[in-house]
Amino acid sequence: MSSKQGxxxxxxxAIKSPFRQFPDQRLPLSEYYDPDPATPDKTYGTRGAFIDGFQFFS
Structure with missing residues (x-):
């Protein structure tokens, strides 16, 4: 392997995965998480990819 390839x-x-547990300020899992995918109005996922410092505007 060349030094360039290495x-x-x-x-x-060295790149870290962008996927991590939902930050509470984006989606409080205590309110929206249920491990059963059939539960209505809940998510069974606990991880996502997020851009730090991004703000939603209304």
Whole structure:
């Protein structure tokens, strides 16, 4: 493997996954989570990809 390829591999391995548990300020899981996918008006997912510092505007 060339040093250029090795450098690219190291960069890729260093990237952290953008998926993490929902931040409470975006979606309080205590209110919306249920492990049963058939439960209406609830989510059974606990992870998502988020952009830090992004604000919703009304």
């Amino acid at each position: 450098k690219k591999c190291r960069k890729l391995k």
